[in-house]
């Protein structure tokens with residue numbers, strides 16, 4: 001049984017598109033990335049999965065159960081929403097103890113450990129915290145009960161680079177202890193570093209679901225050329241060429257396919273310069289977005 005199972009999930013907001021026919025499974029022990037631009041449908045998918053909003057059609061389960069029909073499933077998971085709101089007048093520690101009371105177990109030790117790791121002052125009032133520090137409260141709140149599943153919606157917004165690193169260390173530790181992690185992001189580098197598999201969502205639809213290692217091993221090449229005279233787009237009108245950008249006598253593109261074919265094309269030019277490199281995930285991602293668009 002998968003930890004998360006989303007089947008043909010559709011959510012319409014009146015006439016507005018939310019998500020369309022989303023399918024994905026997250027397996028025990030995975031770190032799964034959910035990536036897409038603003039408004040693509042990441043939060044809608046997560047909120048429907050958590051039973052916070054009703055789907056128009058399809059189903060979403062956690063540990064085989066729908067959160068709508070079995071709200072007790074939420075005790076097994078830690079959720080960090082993309083925006084956190086609190087009763088400003090409370091002290092951090094009181095808020096966290098209140099959250100812990102929901103799980104009916106003593107979380108004091110873990111609260112202290114997490115606060116220390118994230119450099120969070122538990123005695124302060126929420127009112128007096130910066131945006132980034134409020135985010136840390138949300139992180140501690142999501143992890144204090146050592147959940148089996150951690151769902152993070154754009155978790156690093158507002159954290160400085162050092163704290164982002166600390167945060168990912170914490171998530172990795174939880175994963176090594178056995179927690180499954182699902183996190184949405186539009187920052188590719190963090191997904192690339194953290195995740196086993198990634199789903200790309202665009203305009204409410206999943207356009208690609210792949211292992212990070214496969215994406216990187218797919219033998220894409222980033223090719224940059226500088227010729228003595230102007231380069232024509234038509235000369236590179238062949239299968240496997242994408243993201244073609246030409247400016248006078250320079251051209252850049254992504255290529256996937258037989259390298260001999262592309263080398264023969266390139267050899268027809270009178271070149272001043274040439275580079276062939278491995279693209280990063282961002283370029284591979286843009287390749288999918290432009291191609292499948």
Ligand SMILES: Nc1ncnc2c1ncn2[C@@H]1O[C@H](COP(=O)(O)OP(=O)(O)OP(=O)(O)O)[C@@H](O)[C@H]1O
Pocket residue numbers: 013016017018019036037038039040041042043044045082186
């Ligand atoms: N309550 C709502 N009422 C109407 N439309 C909504 C509502 N919530 C979301 N939408 C629409 O659903 C689509 C998906 O939004 P969603 O917030 O899930 O995107 P996202 O991928 O999480 O984006 P972001 O990275 O900006 O948070 C958007 O077009 C959005 O306008």
